[in-house]
Amino acid sequence: MLRDITFGQYYESHSVIHKTDPRIKIILLILLIVFIFLAKNGFALGFAVLSVITIMLITKIPIKLYFKNMKAILPVLIFTAVLNLFYGESGRVLLSFWKLQITTDGVSRAVFMATRIILLIFISSALTYTTTPNDLTDAIERLLSPLKFIGLKNAVHTLAMMMTIALRFIPTLIEEAEKIMNAQKARGADLENGKLTERVKALIPILIPLLISSVRRAYELAEAMECRCYNGGEGRTRMKQMHLKGRDFVVLGASLIICGGILTLNILL
Amino acid sequence: MDSIISVKNVTYEYKNEDAYRGEEAVVAAVKDLSLEIERGSFTVILGHNGSGKSTLAKMLNGLNKPTSGDIFVDGINTKDEEREIEVKRKVGMVFQNPDNQIIASIVEEDVAFGPENLGVPPKEIKERVNDALKSVGMLDFKESTPHRLSGGQKQRIAIAGIIAMQPECLVLDEPTAMLDPKGRAEIIETLIRLNKEKGITVVLITHYMEEAQNADRVLVMNDGEIIADDVPKVIFSDVERLKKVGLDVPQTAELLYNLKKNGFSVDTHALSIKEAAEEIIKALHSEE
Amino acid sequence: MSVLEVKNLTHTYSGNTPFVNDAVSGVSFSVEKGEIIGIIGHTGSGKSTLVQHLNGLLKPTEGEIFIDGENIWDNLKEIRKVRSKVGLVFQYPEYQLFEETVFADIAFGPKNMGLSGDELKTRVLETCKIIGVKDEYLEKSPFDLSGGEKRRVAIAGVMAMRPEVIVFDEPTAGLDPEGRENVMSIIADYRNATGATVIIISHSMEDMALVADRLMVMNNGKLEMFDTVENVFKNGDRLRAIGLNVPIVTRVFNELKNMGIPVPDDVFTVSHAVEVLKQIKAGGGNA
Structure with missing residues (x-):
């Protein structure tokens, strides 16, 4: 159940995208998201869909895994789509009741919005599946490094460190939560039935032990880090150096073509 | 002796708070301990x-x-x-x-x-x-x-x-x-x-x-x-002292110790399985 | 009638979970009331998966589990009732403590079974008496206790449900020798007081030799052996082949035999070993 959460997990499959510099990947992700939301006609969006599918195929990651992430976001997706459905101002009225009406414009808005969100999830998953959490935080730290000139050096390092640790402990804590759930179930706890208030109350025997163990882990981890001479970001070196290579520019170029394509289709059609 | 670590008369105290009674007691976890690690x-x-x-x-x-004393690395x-x-x-x-x-x-x-x-x-x-x-x-x-x-x-x-x-x-x-x-x-x-x-x-x-x-x-x-x-x-030949401080001994040591208590003339210093077996054989032969 | 019967139990984990594969296949056995059963096997041999079926935490992919002759999955809605018949004490059970007081934590299980008022109080106090949870602890926070005492309280929480069968998954893990001894005596106390059936997963062959009536040997999800302690430990070579071993004292006796001393091969505890050697000595030494 809890083990189904795969978002933020790395998947090894040795594709070109895996090898691309994580800094480039992050910049491109942001760029592509902006352009996906800029696509205002069917052709531009269709082009974006094709591009994203191509990227997904290049990553060599089972498509199934991409859809797994959709499950979690489905309620948000439906909510947004339905909201947009009633938001159409122009177009032919298809359905009308009470003060609400659905127009052709509303339908197309809903379809556009849903497609954009799905693309957003897919493309973000493509980043997290192909980049190790450490590379990701490392890249964020490096991208944000200009901030140190305005006196935020420590903040940038601390943020990156927090992300590294959070990502490292997500699977550990999920496993722990499952163990505690089973232990309480073995003591007759009922987690599946009952009214909402009862169910919320039933979470206490799980959340308290989980919280206590997280605090203990945090304390032990802090000691272990101290023993490994951790002293903040000052004077640290990194084993992995990031250098832009030829293929990084190829990926960059390809992405710029996608953005250009969306823009052109937006204007021409 | 070439020591990598020297512990000199070290005491470590901490405050033990009893949340219920609101009392505070100072407990010494380590008491005036000295030690050289070669x-x-x-x-x-x-x-x-x-x-x-x-x-x-x-x-x-x-x-x-x-809390007091020094440790040198x-x-x-x-x-x-x-x-x-x-x-x-x-x-x-x-x-x-x-x-x-x-x-x-x-x-x-x-x-x-x-x-x-x-x-x-x-x-x-x-x-x-x-x-x-x-x-x-x-x-x-x-x-x-x-x-x-x-x-x-x-x-x-x-x-x-x-x-x-x-x-x-x-x-x-x-x-x-x-x-x-x-x-x-x-x-x-x-x-x-x-x-x-x-x-x-x-x-x-x-x-x-x-x-x-x-x-x-x-x-x-x-x-x-x-x-x-x-x-x-x-260390392990003194089974009684170890048990007294809540410790155990390897089963070989326990066996030899119990045999000795029962009148076998075994050397309780044997630790490995082979050594223990040899000790037992020696003891059995010596009775003949 | 057996208190617990498992027929052809198979459990495969669905999909490609990244976790350790701990599947079980085709396991059948039955356990009589009041028996102490030891389960041995290396990590990943299926021990933990097996025991989580006994109280219905996991549903078998194939096969059936009978408690007191009833198939536990016959009535889906009643599955929670099975958990009070078969108690399961997980590894490091002290990590499941959550209530404000020791009393409230021990009462959690029986309360879930529907006990309340005086009945609940009596049940908790009785349990504490059987396994030696001190009265003065009852109103303390469980988090203020020492590691060994926390575990005692956590175990009491399962025992307070008065299960007919109680299963322990490595109950002594992480404790010091005194703590290990305490836990083993808690288990014995509960069994003597209630006549319950006890199943213990353990890595310590020496402990198993002392307490178990029969031993279950798991390997690669299959039940490799299920026999008396004597018959299992006689098969030293077979145990070693699957990464297990016999108690150290038995290994000393095997060595003695190799060296030509006519010792029996059913010696698994120190006290028995001393008796046997005394007899040999009295009998005029060896050939």
């Missing part, structure tokens, strides 16, 4: 929970500072704040729960954490990481995710993370307590190898008596004090 030696510290052995361990690399006082990092590099620590010592989500990145903190140049870090992983037999798992490994493998990664800092001494606080027999054996083998081949001083704290058999020296702690300090054979 460079290149393999020392095991035994003691029941609350005997002060973990508190002592955490003082050996300056994680805890003595390679001549550096652990209270010297200027040289805190140096002390921690020289005396590396490994704890009980491997999960709570691994910082990164990829094995090699985790092992690199220590050297990165020390400001080692990137190229050298790579070499150190490879060497360290090789020395604990985990080089093949360089790119794995730690949380998919077994307990013994995770603990070896934690050891590699310390080895990559090129320490003089390794202090391990019950590193095998959470492991299965296979994992325990992996860790002990690794420690013996690091001690023999790399000359790293090892201080191992454990509850498992069998793990003390290979040590050069065994210390028994009780109530904040060292109550016995000798080679394993001598």
